[in-house]
Amino acid sequence: MPGTDRCLKCSSCVRACPVVAEIGEMTFPGPRTVAVDAPRFGPSRVAIAEVAWLCSMCERCLEACPSRIGLPKAMLDMRASLFPNVRVRPGHERLLGNIDLYGLSIEPVRKVGGETMPKAKIAYFPGCIASQREVETMECSLGLLKAAGAEVEVPSGLVCCGSPLVKLGDERRCERLMDANLKILERYDQVVTSCPGCTVQLVEGYGLEALHITEFLTEVTGTKGMRFRPGSENIRLAVHHACHLSRGVGPHTKERTYELLSEVPGIELVSTGDETVCCGAGGSLLSGYPDVAGRMAARKVDSAIFCGAKIITAACPFCAMNLRRTGGIEVMELTQLISSRLRFPGQH
């Protein structure tokens, strides 16, 4: 599928890569070298193994490539071929340990999923981050889904979707997780997620027609059921388009995000010009190289502040978490932001 024979050597991909922009070509030579050239005539596999996990899987290279070469996929193939023999980063080691111990990519602090409702046909798949770290995202998402009229529940017994393992190149562990989840999710008519990484994995890995919540709320239920508080004071808001949403799930989700935001009163959008640039969280970059991911996030936050934003929003709990790590600006995951403006029953 990657079609690396079509490479024109135009370097558009290198130019578009946010990791190259952050740490330079000397440290990370970019998608063309790692994914296209290395497998055929590149440097030794040892040398490539040093840099192959620096990619954040943001798919900007795929978007830029005039030949539409599946660069991120080629990068994953490269990782998968190296994985069994490579000494993984400490962060990745912890991640793998957590998967083996808890079935989650992070250490769980709470139990998720309750009694099943006989009526619910829709499963909300929170993913590791929204169920254990960005818990408000899960709560707000469920609230919005219910407000929009969906019969939704969080099934118990779910484990990590396996996306981080695909990104690491560990196919064996991934299979195990997928089997466990699939048994549960098959019982529902529809799966809705908050995390774009999970959405992509559930669609591509599991073959489920999972929807991201931005799609579900605009294409399926509509927002009629949501009532907002009028006259709230204006917020100057910068938008971060999560890579796995705006490129992974599809560019239509950008329109969906703005559609949802346009429903919310009192929002003044601030254009930063780098809305679609990666925050550095994805592709196991945050677990493997937290310093690089932090610098990339700081740059986005810097630019939002520079443009006068007071809050930055992302329709992804993982991006929200990474952006928040910088401490520079208030970060609200999209459903959290929308919920904060909802009018609750009895409120006028």
Add this chain to the structure above:
Amino acid sequence: MRELPAIETEVVVIGHGATGLFAAIELASTGHKVLLVGNGTPSSEMSTGCISFPEEETWWRGLGLDDGLMQDASDRVDQGIQKVLTVGPCTWEGTSEKRMALVTNLGTIIRTNYAPSTSSRHDVIAVRGAKVAALGFQGNKDLDPCLFHNMLRSETGVEASSSWTATLPAEPHRPHIEMNHGVRHSHDALSEELQGIDADLVMLPPFTQRGGHDRAWRDLEGVVGKRLCEVITPLSLPGRSLVDSFGRAALEAGARDLNGTHLEMIDLRDDDVIARCRSGLRRVQVRAAMMLFCGGNAVGGGLDILGRDVIDPLSFFDIRKGAAGSSNFDMASHSGIACDSYFRSVRKGTRMDKVLVAGAALPGLNFANGYGLGTCLTTALAACRAIEEAL
């Protein structure tokens, strides 16, 4: 695969390079509902960004294009370009006289013949009479100022001052500074350095990313008070400012841009043309009365190199007639786009007159980029006229 709600439009333009955008501007500003589908860096972004026309006035003869339409388009194209270039970073310098542009690669100079000055920031037109300097970034091999100095002297006799700076390497691993509207803030150190240079025009290595690129350069120019030019290198996209200008004009004219969505199949079984597209994990159908295909050299799956054949997809298309040859269409389908019912329609002797083609996808126009895009823009105008007649 999930289908998104279908989108209806009057004309769907495939390709968001110079040709597609120019056609979208023309159609949208004459009141048509236009939808743009484009994906990947267009080849016009990788061109020099110069607009020029072949010496021969009727250069299209022999390419199988409609003579009347092309003549008409050729008469109007100058005016059209001038109108577009009032939007965005490029400016029309008001002359169709052929001039020398000096574009650079690692500091070497290439001569290009062109008319209006639209090349991103590479035309060192101001060289004559202006004080020129080149500033290289240590650790960044994209511009060697000493080489530039020598080349400029031998080509034009102009002496450029040249220097290296260690300013950027204060962030040593970041030759390409991330682009955003907050650029001033990240360029403080660089602008100080530039202010200290005694010149009217400074050549710099490329260091901004795609998206908001010209805004960064203009902001920096504003702070520094000098004209800044970016050298063309393997990492620069010299035609980008031009494409940015066109893109902005298309949006202003009212075209809707589905950027990032790409065409998978053209379906002609219906009365309408249906462009079956892919948006990430989902499919989306665009239903239109007509399609203008401006996929250039980078069609769908890209310029496919199979064995020794470089596939020039969709050749043998004609602006008036649509498809007229089968083997090339067959090849095109290998490179990413399938076309349902094509063979059926040809066998019956009918033509795909709902799909028109313009730009570098036309037979014989694959030289368009090297020639400076004028040819592509002319065919875009001709195709727009043909579409208006047909609608």
